[in-house]
């Protein structure tokens with residue numbers, strides 16, 4: 591009884607003061623007015639959390655998808671050249687500043703629609719089986735690339751690893767433009783994804799600086 595009451599109070603506090611729609615079940619969500627499912631419903635766009643627990647709806651498409659004016663690696667498919675409107679300026683500034691500082695960065699893969707993720711996932715299931723597919727490919731709705739807020743970068747050698755000039759520059763400077771290294775080294779237990787020095791995610795300058803200064807992940811920043 592006491593324990594029940596305790597949980598009730600905790601729940602109440604969360605709902606009342608936490609600001610999250612924690613009580614809202616997925617069934618209550620309508621694709622049209624709640625673009626993001628579950629507990630993600632009231633965060634600002636640039637702080638939306640997409641990972642193995644938090645997904646985007648099938649119909650979620652970022653606003654003002656646009657091709658930024660940055661160089662892309664050869665062979666990047668047209669859809670993947672696009673980013674959400676709010677990150678055009680930040681990504682252009684990041685790439686231009688890198689160039690001024692002697693580092694050539696290329697875009698590799700940014701936006702991926704629900705449909706293309708679904709195709710990639712089901713192709714992988716067919717070729718490698720579901721277990722391997724789940725280990726390497728995000729299920730449709732669970733890829734951060736659907737937000738249009740992230741982009742995989744590369745370099746002219748197509749070898750973007752820790753210790754290369756380009757990856758090191760990105761790791762040290764992305765926050766200046768509002769981006770974070772979304773899957774940092776040593777944080778797999780939190781992000782559930784191996785270190786990816788190439789995958790940067792826009793979160794806005796304030797959050798990016800805080801995350802960079804404290805060496806944390808987006809999950810930790812959002813308290814998830």
Ligand SMILES: [Zn+2]
Pocket residue numbers: 735740741742789
């Ligand atoms: Zn990526």
